[in-house]
Amino acid sequence: MRIELTEEQKLLQETVRRFAEEVVRPRAKEIDESGEFPRPFFDQAGELGLAGVAIPEEYGGAGMDTLSYCLVIEEISRVCATSGVILSVNNSLVCDPLLKFGTEEQKKEFLTPLASGKKLGCFALTEPGAGSDPAGMRTTARRDGDDYVLNGNKIFITNGTDADVALVFASVDLALKHKGITCFIVPADSPGYSHGTHEFKLGVNASGTTELAFEDLRIPARYRLGGEGDGFKVAMATLDGGRIGIAAQAVGIAQGAFEEALAYSQEREQFGSHLSDFQAIQFYLADMSTELDAARLLTWKAAWAKENQKRYSLEAAQAKLFASEMAQRVTNKALQIHGGYGYTKEYNVERYFRDARITEIYEGTSEIQKMVIADWVLNKA
Amino acid sequence: MAVLTEPVADTAAGTGVDFSFSEDQQLVRDEVRRFAEERIRPGIAERDRQHTFPMDIFQEMGEMGLLGMLVPEEYGGGGVDTLTYLLAVEEISRVDPAVAVTMSVTNSVCCWPIVHFGSEELKRRVLPDLASGKVLGGFGLTEPGAGSDAGSLKTTARRDGDFWVLNGEKAWITNAGFAKYFVVVVRTNPEAGKRGLSAIVVPADAPGFSVGQPEEKMGLKSSRTAQIYFSDCRVPAANLLGEEGQGLKIALATLDHSRLGIGAQAAGIHQRALELAVAYAKERVQFGQPIAANQAIQFKIAQMATELAASRALTYAAAVAEHTPRAGRLAAQAKVYCSEAANRACQESLQIHGGNGFHDDYEISRLYRDVRVTTIYEGTSEMQRMVIARHLLQR
Numbered sequence: 001m002r003i004e005l006t007e008e009q010k011l012l013q014e015t016v017r018r019f020a021e022e023v024v025r026p027r028a029k030e031i032d033e034s035g036e037f038p039r040p041f042f043d044q045a046g047e048l049g050l051a052g053v054a055i056p057e058e059y060g061g062a063g064m065d066t067l068s069y070c071l072v073i074e075e076i077s078r079v080c081a082t083s084g085v086i087l088s089v090n091n092s093l094v095c096d097p098l099l100k101f102g103t104e105e106q107k108k109e110f111l112t113p114l115a116s117g118k119k120l121g122c123f124a125l126t127e128p129g130a131g132s133d134p135a136g137m138r139t140t141a142r143r144d145g146d147d148y149v150l151n152g153n154k155i156f157i158t159n160g161t162d163a164d165v166a167l168v169f170a171s172v173d174l175a176l177k178h179k180g181i182t183c184f185i186v187p188a189d190s191p192g193y194s195h196g197t198h199e200f201k202l203g204v205n206a207s208g209t210t211e212l213a214f215e216d217l218r219i220p221a222r223y224r225l226g227g228e229g230d231g232f233k234v235a236m237a238t239l240d241g242g243r244i245g246i247a248a249q250a251v252g253i254a255q256g257a258f259e260e261a262l263a264y265s266q267e268r269e270q271f272g273s274h275l276s277d278f279q280a281i282q283f284y285l286a287d288m289s290t291e292l293d294a295a296r297l298l299t300w301k302a303a304w305a306k307e308n309q310k311r312y313s314l315e316a317a318q319a320k321l322f323a324s325e326m327a328q329r330v331t332n333k334a335l336q337i338h339g340g341y342g343y344t345k346e347y348n349v350e351r352y353f354r355d356a357r358i359t360e361i362y363e364g365t366s367e368i369q370k371m372v373i374a375d376w377v378l379n380k381a
Numbered sequence: 382m383a384v385l386t387e388p389v390a391d392t393a394a395g396t397g398v399d400f401s402f403s404e405d406q407q408l409v410r411d412e413v414r415r416f417a418e419e420r421i422r423p424g425i426a427e428r429d430r431q432h433t434f435p436m437d438i439f440q441e442m443g444e445m446g447l448l449g450m451l452v453p454e455e456y457g458g459g460g461v462d463t464l465t466y467l468l469a470v471e472e473i474s475r476v477d478p479a480v481a482v483t484m485s486v487t488n489s490v491c492c493w494p495i496v497h498f499g500s501e502e503l504k505r506r507v508l509p510d511l512a513s514g515k516v517l518g519g520f521g522l523t524e525p526g527a528g529s530d531a532g533s534l535k536t537t538a539r540r541d542g543d544f545w546v547l548n549g550e551k552a553w554i555t556n557a558g559f560a561k562y563f564v565v566v567v568r569t570n571p572e573a574g575k576r577g578l579s580a581i582v583v584p585a586d587a588p589g590f591s592v593g594q595p596e597e598k599m600g601l602k603s604s605r606t607a608q609i610y611f612s613d614c615r616v617p618a619a620n621l622l623g624e625e626g627q628g629l630k631i632a633l634a635t636l637d638h639s640r641l642g643i644g645a646q647a648a649g650i651h652q653r654a655l656e657l658a659v660a661y662a663k664e665r666v667q668f669g670q671p672i673a674a675n676q677a678i679q680f681k682i683a684q685m686a687t688e689l690a691a692s693r694a695l696t697y698a699a700a701v702a703e704h705t706p707r708a709g710r711l712a713a714q715a716k717v718y719c720s721e722a723a724n725r726a727c728q729e730s731l732q733i734h735g736g737n738g739f740h741d742d743y744e745i746s747r748l749y750r751d752v753r754v755t756t757i758y759e760g761t762s763e764m765q766r767m768v769i770a771r772h773l774l775q776r
Contacts, residue, residue: 001399001400001402001403001406001464001697001700001701002395002396002397002398002399002701003398003698003702004395004396005395005398006396006397009397067397262773262774266774276770276774279767282766282767282770282774283763283770285769285770285773285774286714286717286769286770287766289710289714289769289773290714290718290769291718293695293698293714294692294694294695294714294718295691297691297694297695297698298691298694300398301400301690301694303398304398304399304400305400315690318686318687321683321687322687322688322690367680369683370679370683371676371679371683373682373683373686373687374679374682374683374686377655377659377682377683377686378659378663378673378679
């Protein structure tokens with residue numbers, strides 16, 4: 001048991017923190033308000049190797065480990081949660097499954113540009129009627145000679161407005177339910193592919209979240225990722241890993257809010273004392289830091305388990321559940337410590353508070369995490 | 382301005398994160414688990430009912446090396462690392478938290494300060510007997526009027542030639558009546574406030590030492606708690622730990638360390654509360670199906686399991702960071718989180734047990750009583766939060 005970073009990880013952490021402070025922070029508030037997708041940020045992150053942190057260098061990635069990836073997501077989310085999720089989706093939900101399930105040809109054609117940040121990816125699973133229960137999806141893929149023809153709609157697709165490549169889940173036979181689900185690599189410039197405009201949301205507002213539509217979209221059969229009917233397995237395995245990224249995002253958001261609250265409590269004076277002199281505020285800070293450290297440790301543990309090819313489905317679900325709910329509490333307390341100012345746009349905490357909320361929902365709601373965890377504890381452990 | 386910019390435990394770069402246990406650690410954990418199931422579990426309800434202090438069990442634990450685990454081998458101890466010790470506390474606590482508290486007190490608040498602050502002569506004189514379980518240890522800081530505010534204690538010691546002469550009383554003393562050596566903190570300089578305290582090892586056979594009636598407690602009933610009294614109690618001058626005036630410093634360092642033991646104790650109780658909930662939920666049938674089929678029950682179990690993982694992560698991380706500048710904060714975080722999470726877990730586990738959980742025949746009812754004190758002793762939750770805040774605000 002050791003809780004210490006390697007030299008390489010420390011260096012990465014410092015580099016990413018500098019990048020986050022110098023490049024990401026200055027635009028965080030502005031993109032939150034405008035909703036403008038920060039493509040320049042993604043391009044720069046790609047140049048630093050952050051688009052495919054844990055992808056081998058031969059496929060354009062940085063060739064680092066899962067924990068390094070968590071450090072990147074945490075540091076970026078600490079200043080801008082929107083930027084954090086953009087990277088998390090490209091790393092966890094697009095590059096990872098391509099590495100794990102892709103053919104050599106698919107890796108060369110798609111993974112290399114995605115992992116190096118030359119292209120941006122998105123992950124299209126959710127539909128209007130299929131959220132937590134993907135088996136209810138209606139998007140279809142019909143085999144036609146050497147091609148597949150896709151028809152259907154996806155919603156809530158992060159990076160959707162700007163993505164160059166989409167991993168699309170569609171059913172080859174609706175009657176087969178989840179056994180018919182198949183994953184396809186779809187270039188966004190394919191005829192029949194379209195996306196909506198950016199949707200305004202409560203938080204992570206510039207993440208390019210939108211709907212995708214496929215109308216007789218034709219792609220070659222060699223763009224199928226895995227076999228017919230493997231899509232559900234691909235999606236679930238991908239989300240196991242994705243949850244580690246979201247846990248890291250939640251830790252980063254909470255860390256950012258915590259630091260602002262800690263600083264504010266030492267500046268703001270009321271009743272002739274700093275807020276930090278009041279025991280109630282001290283106890284808030286104590287609880288925030290305790291839960292924050294616990295969440296970070298659970299996240300690191302899941303990352304370590306994944307990296308070492310140990311079971312990590314349970315660990316990832318626990319990290320995601322704990323970290324997201326922690327982030328909600330910590331950002332709430334951070335806003336409370338800021339009082340009325342916290343409710344204004346003058347300070348960052350209201351943004352952290354809004355951004356934290358989605359971590360309890362996407363890549364599996366807290367309720368889905370609890371179903372996963374209970375299944376392990378009751379039936380598998 | 383104090384801004385926490387470094388992640389968790391370690392600031393220095395090293396060989397990387399590793400959440401696995403060493404082979405030795407796993408061996409100790411497995412062996413202690415087997416011992417606890419075979420030798421401690423039998424008779425546990427009866428001991429709880431009769432308030433029987435299980436001296437025979439402690440003899441065996443001493444022989445196994447469980448009472449001086451952190452004492453270096455040259456003084457007859459196990460010389461293991463803190464994490465190994467905590468795994469052992471967790472396993473004992475999973476079966477009987479009352480046994481675990483005696484174990485934790487002997488190891489953490491008696492042996493530990495003697496190892497770290499005792500003179501060579503004192504260590505050779507007392508540690509071999511403590512570490513081998515020939516005798517038990519105790520710790521006396523709290524007084525009737527000095528609980529969380531330890532600095533205000535009133536018990537005095539005045540120097541008389543080669544002796545200290547103690548007068549006063551200490552309250553809530555675990556192992557009183559059974560322990561041979563007590564590390565006590567007393568006032569040696571009435572003028573010097575918090576710097577006027579000193580830590581002294583008091584043998585139970587010292588003239589002028591006596592023990593009060595056992596306290597009737599809500600839980601941990603088979604552990605012994607009583608007041609101890611000093612009436613012109615004479616102790617060799619060589620029994621001083623550290624230097625005169627270092628008493629509070631020694632007490633606080635000891636508590637920083639011992640909090641990890643309480644964290645581990647709480648995690649052990651938490652683990653058992655979860656196991657009992659899982660077993661009961663799968664076996665209890667209502668409305669034609671095991672109650673585990675209900676999502677409300679499943680989600681309680683998921684929450685308990687997740688919080689247990691968080692408790693362990695905090696405790697283990699604090700253990701491996703014990704000698705870093707963040708040790709104090711991490712230990713307090715682990716203590717407050719583990720103890721409060723374990724209380725919630727026992728509450729939820731008892732709820733899953735329904736009416737049966739309220740019955741003495743069910744183990745969860747005892748754990749529910751036993752777990753309560755973990756948020757109180759060795760620093761209340763409120764004290765832990767004060768410690769954490771002090772670290773955060775760098776005060």
